Amino acid sequence: AQKVTQAQTEISVVEKEDVTLDCVYETRDTTYYLFWYKQPPSGELVFLIRRNSFDEQNEISGRYSWNFQKSTSSFNFTITASQVVDSAVYFCALISGSARQLTFGSGTQLTVLP
């Protein structure tokens, strides 16, 4: 069975603050993939990153960075110097080798205030 937990339902920050969105996952498989998606107010999900279970190297893309730690089953997402345009719902998702479908967390609503 797969499970993704995003314990933070809503987060509000002031522009230029750094913010970290938490994601904890559960799977019995050793081969799996983790994803982060962004859902702006328009509704369409936008793919941000994919990470496989064999690659624990952290990744940075502009103001975005991801911290993957298998020891704690976490795949956290940090936005540095947040901007109002970062306001959205962010979803973490998992697929493991034995499953044929993504399992999504419940999402974190991020509001960046000007």
Next chain:
Amino acid sequence: DGGITQSPKYLFRKEGQNVTLSCEQNLNHDAMYWYRQDPGQGLRLIYYSQIVNDFQKGDIAEGYSVSREKKESFPLTVTSAQKNPTAFYLCASSSPAGLASGNEQFFGPGTRLTVL
């Protein structure tokens, strides 16, 4: 431009009526998916299809039906048997290798269905 289209963006129906949501993709993806999203919740899988003329139930298939007669199209019918159909519906597709290889899903803009 390649992508996924869903129509209409907003849909209103009377209780007891069946309604069909459209999903079309021109990404040449073999796999297609339908999700339901309720306020404050994540996405829940309704149905998915790995190839033409084949589809499988997801976690919440009751009250829904699908067809996959063409690679590009995966319409979803919300039947009168669905107890609480008002929700936001998202269609997605993935590359020919499918999700098991880790390829990401691409999503359409969604259809917001309101049953009156």
